[in-house]
Amino acid sequence: MTKAIKILTDSSVQLTAEEIKKYNIHIIPLSIEIEGKTYIDGVDITRAELISQLHDKKFPKTSQPALGKFVETYDKLGADGSEVLAIVLSDVLSGTFETAQTAAKMSQTAVTVINSKSTDRGLAYQVLAAAKDIQDGKTIPEIQKHCLEIFKKTRVNVLIDSLDYLVKGGRVSRFAGAVTKLINLKVIVELREKSLDVVVKGRSRKTFVKFYEKLAAYHSEKNPILDLALSHVDADKDFLDRIRQTLLNGNKNAAFLENLTSPIIMTHTGLNAVGIITLSENEEPAEL
16 A cells, blocks of 8 residues: 655645645745844744844844654654645755755654755745645655656745845855945846856846846746736835736736735745746746
């Protein structure tokens, strides 16, 4: 008899409450630290509460789950003989994947760990695909292959309004942060398989408009969007509506989700950031 498979992911994922319940998805929380106090994502701090902290000029730090927490969760999920499939955020952004792998070797449960190479709704696309595959009786190797196919059709870009948080988080040098502050630099980063790259730089928010208009033209002409997510850090509603309308451009078949991103992502991007995450019909090219 084939063993049941349970899905585990981390709290950087962008899933709705309905999706979590429908597919019985288990989420292991990541942690953030604010002024010396540790908060567990989704347990003792909400997304809205972290927004309030950011407005108060607090600069959080992130930390991955403890190794023991992963082992404990694996053992609990596998106590009934089930296998566990853990799909976690990119190793470019966090050490969570490495921790999840190490814990898998220590657990009594049979655990397979997938590096999604993504995060937020990009991670969710893989988690949801895996959940549906499990319902269809697919094997873990088949699910791994499917997740990789989903990754290749996914693009994750983030419009970053201020580099302050990237500087504080050590992603950009303080010297570079001071210089860019003087010229009010806006950047757009893209999460790729092995790196987080700045793909566009500009001195005003028009930089963002030009980018999503270019992205919209590409999708309209070459690679239709199946699913669009705008995950943000208290961004202006009108701005989000313009992005959605431009990218979908009358595409009524595409799914859409708009929500605050996770505290883990907020910590690195800061206020007003907008993640544009797309799942397209075909594989995404390295460059537009």
